[in-house]
Amino acid sequence: MSDHHHKETFITKYIFSQDHKMIAKQFLLTGIFMALVGMLMSAMFRVQLANPGETSILYNLMPSNWMDPDTGALLQDKYLALVTMHGTILVFWVLTAGLSGTFANFLIPLQIGARDMASGFINMLSYWFFFAATVVLIYSIYVPSGPASAGWTIYPPLSAEASYIEGSGLGMTLWLVSITLFIVGSLLGGLNYIVTILNLRTKGMSMKRLPLTIWALFVTAILGVLSFPVLLSCGLLLVFDRSFGTSFYLSDLIIGGEAAHHIGGSPILFEHLFWFLGHPEVYIILLPALGMTSEVISVNTRKPIFGYQAMVLSLLAIGFLSFIVWGHHMFMTGMNPFLGSVFAFTTLLIAIPSAIKVFNYLTTLWRGNIRFTPAMLFAIAMVSTFITGGLTGLILGNAPLDINVHDTYFVVGHFHIVMGLSAIYGMLAGVYHWFPKMYGRMMNKNLGYLHFWGTFICAYGVFFPMHFLGLAGLPRRYYANPVDMGQITDINDIITFFALAGAVIQFIFVFNFFYSIFRGSPASKNPWKANTLEWTTPVERIHGNWPGDLPEVHRWAYDYSKPGAEEDYIPQNVPLKEGESEH
Amino acid sequence: MSTSYTLENIRKEKATMQLLWIGMVSICMFFAGLTSLVFVDNMEIPSESDWFLYSTVIVLFSSLVYLIVSRNIKRDKPVSFLIFMVFILGLIFTYCQFQGWSDMRNNYGIIFTGENPETGQATPKEHSYFYAITVAHFAHLIFGLIALFITFFNALRNKYSSKKFLGIKLAGTYWHFLTILWVYIYLFINYT
Ligand code: HEM
Ligand SMILES: [Cu+2]
Numbered sequence: 092m093s094d095h096h097h098k099e100t101f102i103t104k105y106i107f108s109q110d111h112k113m114i115a116k117q118f119l120l121t122g123i124f125m126a127l128v129g130m131l132m133s134a135m136f137r138v139q140l141a142n143p144g145e146t147s148i149l150y151n152l153m154p155s156n157w158m159d160p161d162t163g164a165l166l167q168d169k170y171l172a173l174v175t176m177h178g179t180i181l182v183f184w185v186l187t188a189g190l191s192g193t194f195a196n197f198l199i200p201l202q203i204g205a206r207d208m209a210s211g212f213i214n215m216l217s218y219w220f221f222f223a224a225t226v227v228l229i230y231s232i233y234v235p236s237g238p239a240s241a242g243w244t245i246y247p248p249l250s251a252e253a254s255y256i257e258g259s260g261l262g263m264t265l266w267l268v269s270i271t272l273f274i275v276g277s278l279l280g281g282l283n284y285i286v287t288i289l290n291l292r293t294k295g296m297s298m299k300r301l302p303l304t305i306w307a308l309f310v311t312a313i314l315g316v317l318s319f320p321v322l323l324s325c326g327l328l329l330v331f332d333r334s335f336g337t338s339f340y341l342s343d344l345i346i347g348g349e350a351a352h353h354i355g356g357s358p359i360l361f362e363h364l365f366w367f368l369g370h371p372e373v374y375i376i377l378l379p380a381l382g383m384t385s386e387v388i389s390v391n392t393r394k395p396i397f398g399y400q401a402m403v404l405s406l407l408a409i410g411f412l413s414f415i416v417w418g419h420h421m422f423m424t425g426m427n428p429f430l431g432s433v434f435a436f437t438t439l440l441i442a443i444p445s446a447i448k449v450f451n452y453l454t455t456l457w458r459g460n461i462r463f464t465p466a467m468l469f470a471i472a473m474v475s476t477f478i479t480g481g482l483t484g485l486i487l488g489n490a491p492l493d494i495n496v497h498d499t500y501f502v503v504g505h506f507h508i509v510m511g512l513s514a515i516y517g518m519l520a521g522v523y524h525w526f527p528k529m530y531g532r533m534m535n536k537n538l539g540y541l542h543f544w545g546t547f548i549c550a551y552g553v554f555f556p557m558h559f560l561g562l563a564g565l566p567r568r569y570y571a572n573p574v575d576m577g578q579i580t581d582i583n584d585i586i587t588f589f590a591l592a593g594a595v596i597q598f599i600f601v602f603n604f605f606y607s608i609f610r611g612s613p614a615s616k617n618p619w620k621a622n623t624l625e626w627t628t629p630v631e632r633i634h635g636n637w638p639g640d641l642p643e644v645h646r647w648a649y650d651y652s653k654p655g656a657e658e659d660y661i662p663q664n665v666p667l668k669e670g671e672s673e674h
Numbered sequence: 675m676s677t678s679y680t681l682e683n684i685r686k687e688k689a690t691m692q693l694l695w696i697g698m699v700s701i702c703m704f705f706a707g708l709t710s711l712v713f714v715d716n717m718e719i720p721s722e723s724d725w726f727l728y729s730t731v732i733v734l735f736s737s738l739v740y741l742i743v744s745r746n747i748k749r750d751k752p753v754s755f756l757i758f759m760v761f762i763l764g765l766i767f768t769y770c771q772f773q774g775w776s777d778m779r780n781n782y783g784i785i786f787t788g789e790n791p792e793t794g795q796a797t798p799k800e801h802s803y804f805y806a807i808t809v810a811h812f813a814h815l816i817f818g819l820i821a822l823f824i825t826f827f828n829a830l831r832n833k834y835s836s837k838k839f840l841g842i843k844l845a846g847t848y849w850h851f852l853t854i855l856w857v858y859i860y861l862f863i864n865y866t
Contacts, residue, residue, distance in 0.1 A: 209693065278697075286692045290692065320700045323707075325707060331802065337799060339802065
């Protein structure tokens with residue numbers, strides 16, 4: 092491979108790098124940064140919910156015109172701005188780009204035995220589109236009229252006219268510019284992931300031997316290239332409505348006593364287009380986390396993953412079904428009840444492959460020789476919160492039940508448990524597990540445990556009580572609680588307490604992460620004694636991943652504790668012994 | 675660059691073609707999103723101008739010519755003039771589209787946005803939609819024209835042979851795709 096070693100400058104090595112490992116780190120660092128921004132925003136609106144109308148030093152993080160000049164309280168429409176930015180950042184920036192961008196880039200070439208992505212150049216473009224999107228989004232926070240404020244789902248009419256809410260002015264325009272750049276970046280990334288997996292697998296790495304991480308990232312990328320373009324068409328028409336005065340989504344509205352000039356459009360169209368992306372998007376977020384969890388659990392139970400084929404098939408089933416359930420976000424739009432029951436049916440079907448996955452995780456854990464590394468704890472927690480959140484999903488998927496709790500804190504509780512906890516835990520499991528491969532050093536284990544238990548307790552403290560608030564009728568996105576809820580009125584204070592404590596605890600992780608990059612104890616080549624190919628590469632980063640020839644694959648990734656073997660793991664590049672059968 | 679046709683090259687070519695194919699699937703989803711609107715809302719899209727019939731014939735003809743390009747290059751016959759011809763046909767197609775849009779505006783009163791000068795009514799979304807979907811096709815066509823031009827330029831410099839013509843394959847696949855996409859849009863706006 093020495094002929095592949097061209098001279099690297101600082102710029103080509105760290106900035107405009109085409110090396111997938113460096114691009115992965117760029118995605119990860121941007122993702123962590125955005126996660127902190129999004130988290131601080133949630134701390135601010137949680138403080139408002141606990142102490143409505145009072146001031147807080149936290150608000151000083153935002154431009155000064157976000158506070159009431161007399162009381163110092165957070166302004167009402169800026170509360171909505173915070174909620175909107177928080178959702179946008181967490182859903183798209185952290186759990187889509189931060190998660191897929193990091194681990195698809197890092198793991199695909201390393202785990203399939205390729206020197207790099209199919210196109211390093213497109214891969215680099217993918218990151219820089221994402222970066223540009225980030226700059227525009229951050230900038231939009233500081234424009235005088237404030238950032239987009241119509242919720243992360245940017246439903247028109249609220250998002251369509253600056254006269255409805257300040258954030259629907261320049262801030263919304265910038266949101267749309269930013270998300271367009273984001274979509275282009277995601278598509279370029281997704282194209283590359285798919286083509287790389289299909290074409291660049293090393294000798295012996297048949298699809299049936301692919302680690303489940305790669306299967307999950309593969310299905311995720313397919314969902315992305317099929318659904319993001321629809322969001323683009325959805326956003327394009329919104330741009331026309333906002334900037335050129337067309338009426339796709341807007342109809343005979345009265346604003347301030349005057350009839351608007353729009354006729355004949357329908358905001359429901361927007362919801363259809365949005366949720367056609369929106370639902371696959373939640374699986375774009377979840378599947379990579381599920382994939383990494385499979386890997387981490389198998390390695391740390393020292394057992395083959397239970398039901399490999401069922402795992403792959405359920406990934407494919409979830410991917411397929413996720414395209415025909417979007418209507419469950421729209422039960423309250425006055426849709427034909429028959430159509431509603433069709434969507435309820437398809438939605439409940441997703442429970443089957445989801446339950447299969449959970450069952451297989453549990454059976455893998457059963458009687459395993461479990462090593463509780465921080466990554467493993469996060470992976471187990473990922474499975475546990477997927478169960479908790481999936482159960483409320485079943486409730487929401489039933490139209491007659493959903494109608495009662497739609498747009499309340501019950502929904503907020505549901506999706507935070509599946510995304511805010513499950514997907515984030517999967518991502519953290521990935522960071523703790525692959526950190527030694529990324530930076531050649533180990534993260535501190537004890538800080539990891541502290542981070543895990545603190546996060547786990549606080550996160551449940553935040554999101555579990557939300558279900559009760561929702562059942563009691565508290566609508567989501569309200570600036571303050573308008574109804575007297577008797578005994579549970581103080582729940583908001585408890586939630587805020589856990590939210591702030593949980594936020595502080597995340598800095599343990601941030602410290603551990605950056606400290607370990609420079610000072611962590613040096614990692615060995617294969618610290619977890621894992622089977623996948625990335626652990627056969629040398630510790631120091633090289634362009635092309637393997638010195639000399641690419642490894643050849645002889646077995647699946649899950650030969651742990653195989654009867655008759657000397658050690659409890661057999662890497663994929665070890666040939667079968669004479670008379671040894673594949674799993 | 676070596677002229678030997680190694681296994682590595684075949685793999686790379688296959689991967690590049692796949693990148694294009696998956697990209698085209700993405701573009702299809704974009705237009706499927708736009709299409710779905712019409713069914714959700716039972717819209718009737720205007721399509722009065724005859725210019726769009728002309729452009730349809732032209733773009734079909736351009737694709738036919740490109741088929742000859744693909745055949746010729748496999749036999750090492752000259753292609754640069756034919757590619758140039760496809761490029762020019764693409765420009766004529768563009769001309770027809772622009773004529774069609776101005777025809778719709780000036781002679782049929784179908785505008786993208788704003789108030790109808792005679793009736794004072796706001797533009798119905800069917801009319802805006804007509805422009806949205808046809809212009810969206812044109813936006814994709816620009817990249818096709820660029821690709822044709824680059825391919826033509828490379829053909830002039832004898833970059834292609836029967837052994838090595840990935841560029842011709844890529845540009846052609848995309849150009850045929852644009853043709854099919856346009857025919858679809860044409861039928862769609864005429865029959866809804
Ligand atoms: C068993 C699986 C699941 C079912 C049956 C399900 C069902 C539902 C339903 C019916 C709603 C609409 C509630 C309403 O607005 O009234 C909903 C909302 C939501 N779900 Fe799920 N869900 C499931 C899993 C997931 C997963 C795995 C994720 C993400 C990782 C997720 C993310 C969301 C989000 C983000 C929303 C709310 C979006 C919003 O209105 O802002 N769900 N879910
Ligand atoms: Cu959904």
